[in-house]
Amino acid sequence: MNKTYGLHETCEVRELAVFKTVCMTKSKTMQALVSDPDLKHILHLDAELSNRQIQELSGLLTDAVR
Amino acid sequence: MNTILEHLTGMNKLTDQIIAADFLVSAKTSIINYSAALTECASAEIKTVLRKQLAEAIDTHGQITDYMMQKGLYRPYFLDEQIRLDLANAQTALSLPS
């Protein structure tokens, strides 16, 4: 652990990354199960958004453990 | 999901609704999680990322609530109807073979 970020914020970011990962996995799998096209679209958008968000969070976490 | 299996389990009507409800719950939790995390952050860099993602989470929440209200899956203005809907869903879930 280096001193880039505080321990408290690193813990919070990790917590968010775990939560987001679960959400994205759900959005991705659920896409295959829904029949309504509108809902499918919302889930698809969320999966893409979460994809980017997780990359951002991972970036922060990589800095934190470097 | 396999259509035969869906009909067999009575899940066909439920899946979309359950998935949408699950998504709504996640969207609500998302807002709360991001806000709580933001109050623990001091670094500007982390804050910028989280602020942006919080705004996105709020937008996603708006999107799914609007969708569910439009489809009649979420009736926040009519609490008794909402409760009846929830009870019916709970019954269906209970009757699923485990």
Added chain:
Amino acid sequence: MNGDYLDPINAVNMPDMADSSLALEFLLTIKSGVRSCAYALAEAVTPEVRALIRNMLEEALALHEETAALMMNKGWLHPYELGEQYALDLKSAITTVQIAQMKLFPDHTSRLGLFATPDQ
């Protein structure tokens, strides 16, 4: 610290200690405000209510940032040096316990009857 609350020795560093605990109180209140806003926003469906609470949440986060920055500047908050932070926490907890053990108020604090009660 001795038990006599009128002893001037106890006034040494008093303003800074009072300010740091009041600032901490302020910060904790803002944090709980952020959480309340987040819970309310999760349940908001009417567009105007959503906009109103979102705005309040943004304001609370901005105020939190400013207060935390002020506290870090004054040395009342050390998020990056946990050792210092924990030492500070202990120090203020011990001081507060000492204050709590003093007798600060008269036994009888009901001031009923001392207020002007017109029209009676």
Added chain:
Amino acid sequence: MSTPTLAPHESMELHELLNFKTVCLAKSKMMQGLVFDQELKALMQKDVEQTMQAIAALRQAYERVPFRGTEAEIQ
């Protein structure tokens, strides 16, 4: 406006927020008299002003909650 009244749950949350803001306002106003640090006092004053605005906005939203008291109770 499509719906004149607000939903029950959001109305409950508004009630929580209004009470919270009211207590905060009283606290921030009182604490200003106790602090020595002028910057901290300025922040608290800012909070007082923002909170008063928030309370005004919340009172406006209260006009539309589904379970309003009678006019006499509000006076």
